[in-house]
Amino acid sequence: MNIFAKLSEYLAFPFVRFALIVGVLISLCSSLLGVPLVLKRFSYIGDGLSHVAFGAMAVAGVVGLTNEMALVLPVTVICAVLLLRTGSGAKIRGDAAVAMISVGALAIGYLLMNIFSYSPNISGDVCSTLFGSTSILTLTKGEVVACVVLSVLSVAMFVIFYNRIFSVTFDESFAKAAGAKTGLYNLIIAVTTAVIIVLAMNLVGSLLISALVIFPALSAMRLFKSFRSVTVCSAVLSVVCSTAGLLVSILAGTPVGSTIVAADIVAFAAFSAVAAVRGAGGRHAAGA
Amino acid sequence: MALIKCEDLCLGYDGREIVHGLNFSVSAGDCLCVVGENGSGKTTLMKTLLGLREPLSGRVVFGDGLRKNEIGYLPQQTAVQRDFPATVSEIVLSGCQCRGRFGFFYSKDDRALAAENMEKLGITSLAGRCYRELSGGQQQRVLLARALCATEKMLLLDEPASGLDPRVTESMYALIDRLHGEGIAVIMISHDIAAALARATHILHIGGDVFFGTRDEYLESDVYAGFAPRDCGGDGGNAEDVEERGERD
Numbered sequence: 001m002n003i004f005a006k007l008s009e010y011l012a013f014p015f016v017r018f019a020l021i022v023g024v025l026i027s028l029c030s031s032l033l034g035v036p037l038v039l040k041r042f043s044y045i046g047d048g049l050s051h052v053a054f055g056a057m058a059v060a061g062v063v064g065l066t067n068e069m070a071l072v073l074p075v076t077v078i079c080a081v082l083l084l085r086t087g088s089g090a091k092i093r094g095d096a097a098v099a100m101i102s103v104g105a106l107a108i109g110y111l112l113m114n115i116f117s118y119s120p121n122i123s124g125d126v127c128s129t130l131f132g133s134t135s136i137l138t139l140t141k142g143e144v145v146a147c148v149v150l151s152v153l154s155v156a157m158f159v160i161f162y163n164r165i166f167s168v169t170f171d172e173s174f175a176k177a178a179g180a181k182t183g184l185y186n187l188i189i190a191v192t193t194a195v196i197i198v199l200a201m202n203l204v205g206s207l208l209i210s211a212l213v214i215f216p217a218l219s220a221m222r223l224f225k226s227f228r229s230v231t232v233c234s235a236v237l238s239v240v241c242s243t244a245g246l247l248v249s250i251l252a253g254t255p256v257g258s259t260i261v262a263a264d265i266v267a268f269a270a271f272s273a274v275a276a277v278r279g280a281g282g283r284h285a286a287g288a
Numbered sequence: 289m290a291l292i293k294c295e296d297l298c299l300g301y302d303g304r305e306i307v308h309g310l311n312f313s314v315s316a317g318d319c320l321c322v323v324g325e326n327g328s329g330k331t332t333l334m335k336t337l338l339g340l341r342e343p344l345s346g347r348v349v350f351g352d353g354l355r356k357n358e359i360g361y362l363p364q365q366t367a368v369q370r371d372f373p374a375t376v377s378e379i380v381l382s383g384c385q386c387r388g389r390f391g392f393f394y395s396k397d398d399r400a401l402a403a404e405n406m407e408k409l410g411i412t413s414l415a416g417r418c419y420r421e422l423s424g425g426q427q428q429r430v431l432l433a434r435a436l437c438a439t440e441k442m443l444l445l446d447e448p449a450s451g452l453d454p455r456v457t458e459s460m461y462a463l464i465d466r467l468h469g470e471g472i473a474v475i476m477i478s479h480d481i482a483a484a485l486a487r488a489t490h491i492l493h494i495g496g497d498v499f500f501g502t503r504d505e506y507l508e509s510d511v512y513a514g515f516a517p518r519d520c521g522g523d524g525g526n527a528e529d530v531e532e533r534g535e536r537d
Binding site for chain 1: 340356368369375394438
């Protein structure tokens with residue numbers, strides 16, 4: 001049976017279509033936010049926040065909450081706001097704060113899961129939370145709708161505040177001096193980041209979220225030179241890689257999260273190669 | 289009426305006072321140079337004027353049609369900016385953003401203003417170029433064009449020549465002189481006392497003894513005598529000044 005016949009057979013299942021919709025939307029949102037986050041030197045915030053979400057999930061499990069999101073989302077949002085708050089008053093800043101919260105939440109989460117074991121297969125649970133599970137293939141219609149709504153909101157936020165996000169990212173003091181509400185824009189970036197990360201945990205799991213945030217943005221920055229083209233390229237690239245990764249993982253039965261990240265890595269390598277060839281060509285032309 | 293008037297300003301952070309008793313004003317057409325050693329509070333003063341931080345006591349009064357947030361600010365470059373993927377026109381346009389009106393996207397007027405300021409600073413040909421590929425002098429011009437988009441009356445320049453080679457420094461100062469000549473008030477923070485004295489109408493010296501007055505008053509003051517570098521030459525002191533300093537040492 002050829003690949004296309006097999007693919008169309010799979011696509012006939014609603015859960016496969018749901019997975020594709022959610023995958024495309026999440027990769028779109030995370031790649032859009034990735035550009036300002038990488039430029040603000042917050043590449044690791046995806047990692048940090050997803051570990052916070054992991055810790056919160058463990059707590060929710062221990063407490064026995066039926067709706068985990070009710071705890072996970074607010075906790076993650078609060079941590080995002082604290083981390084991205086660039087107030088000069090903070091005693092521990094930037095990378096150190098992210099690293100601290102990230103490792104701390106991961107450890108506490110795992111500890112709680114072990115002490116109050118509520119499931120017979122802890123390591124299986126931990127593994128699927130960290131590396132993503134097949135849960136993206138078992139999404140319910142309600143979850144898909146929630147994801148669509150949140151994604152549309154995030155993209156709308158990004159488009160509306162695009163110019164503001166640019167100026168806050170490029171030069172926060174200038175923007176603030178010129179009267180921009182930089183605190184508000186940073187808050188918007190933080191909250192949106194947290195929402196995307198909690199959504200993305202379904203797709204690739206805690207450990208691989210950073211990849212969704214940083215790889216498309218970094219790849220785009222290899223080739224493009226304006227903020228707008230970097231943003232657009234990052235979004236397109238991320239959607240293409242996620243779709244490819246999802247399809248491959250469905251066909252080949254590989255883990256969803258790691259397959260998508262592998263696709264992102266391949267794209268990054270390709271973009272770097274093109275940039276290197278172009279750079280060498282440019283130098284050669286200049287020398288000639 | 290002055291554009292900016294500072295009354296009995298006391299600056300510091302974490303409750304620790306750095307400098308107090310600052311009284312000065314800047315009027316249209318002035319060029320005020322702020323000089324002083326490192327750590328004397330120059331940067332803190334600048335942030336206070338821009339509204340980025342609150343003074344410990346005293347107040348900053350805006351007048352003569354200048355509103356808060358209408359100062360065009362030329363900051364020192366940060367590490368983030370050096371490898372930022374953005375074109376010159378994107379950056380200059382971002383200066384138009386905060387002119388006290390509501391709207392999320394740039395208007396035709398904004399684009400026209402940005403184009404006009406790029407023309408003024410001779411960077412129109414760079415409009416589509418990537419910021420991180422420009423030379424230091426070109427980058428400063430881009431940031432200056434952005435500052436001009438944010439103001440019509442006053443520029444605040446933070447070490448405008450830092451990190452530039454001597455030739456580019458000269459042309460940067462020439463540019464500042466031209467803008468000042470066109471009627472924009474300038475506040476400049478500088479380590480370069482010779483450059484400051486060459487163009488200032490007023491001098492604010494902070495750190496230790498505070499001095500505010502015209503350039504000529506400053507040259508005669510004890511504060512200058514104790515501060516000016518020995519090898520100043522040119523615009524700096526005359527033989528008398530040097531002798532005076534010699535006695536002090």
